[in-house]
Amino acid sequence: MSRAYNFSAGPATLPEAxxxxxxxxxxxxxxxxxxxxxxxxxxxxxxxxxxxxxxxLRRLMGIPQDYAVLFTAGGATTAQALIPLNFAxxxxxxxxxxxGHWGKTALKQAAPYVTINLAANTEAGGFxxxxxxxxxxxxxxxxxxxxxxxxTIHGVExxxxxxxxxxxxxxxxxxxxxxxxxxxxxxxxxxxxAQKNLGPVGISVVIVRRDLLSRAGQPRADIFNYASNLAxxxxxxxxxxxxxxxxxxxxxxxxxxxxxEEFARRxxxxxxxxxxxxxxxxxxxxxxxxxxxxxxxNVPFFLHDAALDAPFLAEAKDAGLISLKxxxxxxxxxxxxxxxxxxEGVQALAAFMQDFQRRHG
Ligand code: PMP
Numbered sequence: 179m180s181r182a183y184n185f186s187a188g189p190a191t192l193p194e195a196x197x198x199x200x201x202x203x204x205x206x207x208x209x210x211x212x213x214x215x216x217x218x219x220x221x222x223x224x225x226x227x228x229x230x231x232x233x234x235l236r237r238l239m240g241i242p243q244d245y246a247v248l249f250t251a252g253g254a255t256t257a258q259a260l261i262p263l264n265f266a267x268x269x270x271x272x273x274x275x276x277x278g279h280w281g282k283t284a285l286k287q288a289a290p291y292v293t294i295n296l297a298a299n300t301e302a303g304g305f306x307x308x309x310x311x312x313x314x315x316x317x318x319x320x321x322x323x324x325x326x327x328x329x330t331i332h333g334v335e336x337x338x339x340x341x342x343x344x345x346x347x348x349x350x351x352x353x354x355x356x357x358x359x360x361x362x363x364x365x366x367x368x369x370x371x372a373q374k375n376l377g378p379v380g381i382s383v384v385i386v387r388r389d390l391l392s393r394a395g396q397p398r399a400d401i402f403n404y405a406s407n408l409a410x411x412x413x414x415x416x417x418x419x420x421x422x423x424x425x426x427x428x429x430x431x432x433x434x435x436x437x438x439e440e441f442a443r444r445x446x447x448x449x450x451x452x453x454x455x456x457x458x459x460x461x462x463x464x465x466x467x468x469x470x471x472x473x474x475x476n477v478p479f480f481l482h483d484a485a486l487d488a489p490f491l492a493e494a495k496d497a498g499l500i501s502l503k504x505x506x507x508x509x510x511x512x513x514x515x516x517x518x519x520x521x522e523g524v525q526a527l528a529a530f531m532q533d534f535q536r537r538h539g
Pocket of ligand 1: 252254255256330331
């Protein structure tokens with residue numbers, strides 16, 4: 179068996195140690211005689227898995243006690259629809275900052291429920307920048323301000339937490355959660371689909387300042403009510419237990435590796451190596467994002483001649499480097515280098531890129 183270096187944007191590579199443990203425990207979970215995925219979510223085994231996942235995530239991210247942590251089925255897109263339903267009155271203004279595809283998606287999901295104020299939008303410039311909060315046109319009585327911390331497709335990242343005053347800041351951290359230390363207390367809501375930095379697809383994490391859960395929101399079914407979900411400890415209905423279990427293993431792995439401080443260092447080195455390789459290629463490769471807004475997690479790049487895309491992907495695959503094709507909305511290439519991507523993987527990619535340029539220069 180040989181595992182490739184997998185640069186997929188999500189579902190994304192998982193730590194090999196996590197996959198091995200899941201494999202080991204697949205048939206017989208810690209002596210119970212059944213897999214965790216075959217056991218009741220109300221039983222002691224799964225209750226412990228769930229509780230440990232939350233405790234470990236709280237420790238990993240330093241989540242304060244006045245924040246609730248929800249584990250929800252459905253992806254980040256579902257959260258994008260539920261956030262206005264839970265935190266805004268019908269038709270209330272909500273501010274949206276759009277710096278890429280996912281900010282646009284968030285806005286689209288919220289549009290039926292709130293009056294959108296487009297506080298900033300970089301689409302006309304091709305989503306290559308993260309305009310500073312001082313330039314955002316925020317409204318006075320917004321229910322919240324929503325922005326995307328890291329745009330997975332366009333490779334645009336806000337590194338500093340925007341200061342939006344008293345209005346709760348709602349942030350999509352799907353592709354950069356737990357990639358570096360973060361002051362959670364600056365946010366109203368942080369949400370993320372798990373399938374990039376936290377584990378498998380099929381579960382999301384929603385971190386909510388508890389006082390916001392008393393907002394009336396809008397008429398909605400109980401299952402769409404975050405307060406009800408919290409009261410039921412994220413088990414209002416049958417939760418995605420396998421995904422929750424894998425998420426828990428992934429968080430434990432991150433703690434064992436040294437936590438977010440260590441991943442911040444590794445991620446900085448990985449991103450620096452890749453951007454340097456691109457920038458020093460004399461235009462053979464190019465990344466079009468304004469340097470200060472370049473994502474540490476998703477590195478989109480183009481070859482100088484699109485006719486080289488197919489051979490690049492084919493030869494990369496032969497070299498054990500997979501899933502480098504860019505998202506269809508942008509084209510070109512994209513290397514996603516989340517926490518679980520080892521530094522050796524990025525070193526192998528950089529070396530391959532230089533070698534490819536020499537051979538096809
Ligand atoms: N937001 C961001 C930043 C994403 O990267 C993605 C998925 N790639 C989504 C939202 C949508 O997530 P999901 O597919 O889990 O709904």
